[in-house]
Amino acid sequence: MPYVIITGASRGIGAATAKVFAQKGYDIVLNYCHSQQKAEDLAAFLRKEYHVQVLPMQADVSNPKEAETFIRSAMVVWGTPSVLVNNAGIAQQKLFTDITWEEYQTMMNTNAGGVFSCCKAVLPAMIHVKKGAIVNVSSMWGVSGASCEVHYSASKAAVIGLTKALAKEVGPSGITVNCVAPGVIDTDMNGILSQETLNGLAEETPLSRLGTPEDIARAIYFLASADAAFITGQVLTVDGGIL
Ligand code: NAP
Secondary structure, three states, rough: EEEEEEEEOOHHHHHHHHHHHHHHHOOOEEEEEOOOOHHHHHHHHHHHHHOOEEEEEOOOOOOHHHHHHHHHHEEEEEEEEOEEEEOOOOOOOOOOHOOOHHHHHHHHHHHHHHHHHHHHHHHHHHHHHOOOEEEOOOOOOHHHHHOOOHHHHHHHHHHHHHHHHHHHHHHHHEEEEEEEEEEEEEOHHOOOOOHHHHHHHHHHHOOOEEEEEEHHHHHHHHHOHHHHHHOOOOEEEEEEOOO
């Protein structure tokens, strides 16, 4: 049975991605950081609904040792994964002049460092078997830049650079590396925005709505699937046309 490792899968886009892969028959390693109950509940739902195996694993991916340990432990149990989805991420809105060095470091360590560490942990095994797919979750702000989200935008631009470079390096080993760049998606991450702001963002979007976690999950699954076997190093923007 193929299996996928998904980081930050306790909520939002990661949880929706776990559902899509489970529907397709994948076993799931479901990483979470703080939301243990949500991860356990989702795991129970996936087992019952789709009859797949699910391994919830706690790790803070911003910590390279924790990221490496959880991925190595998963591989001891289930071997080399078919797919790694680097989805875990945090956001913060602040004027650039108010962002502290520590906040910048936390943002970079989580959003870009987590991708680096998880790719490093999984790649020797994927290279050994000469196959695998990695899908990273960036953001449209990593493409265009967002006011009051300079550190977030920088971390997501780093994910795009890492994706493109790594795709070239591991392509000869039969491994694809791509990323999705979501627009404004209706998850907890945007919970700090007022309903008025969210309505304004939906109006600005050519498709006239916010994205759903499922919109992104389906794009992630596509990039990991055999239908995308000749696609690598790409950034798939899934934003309802807003960019
Ligand atoms: P969310 O609802 O806030 O969920 C974030 C997920 O990431 C949670 O499962 C959380 O786990 C996990 N996480 C956070 N820090 C972690 C860490 N250090 N180690 C491991 N897991 C960690 O956010 P979302 O909207 O689904 O976002 C998912 C990804 O999409 C992020 O990379 C985000 O930047 C990106 N994105 C989102 C949007 C949007 O509009 N929502 C737009 C563009 C890109 P716990 O709850 O267990 O701590």
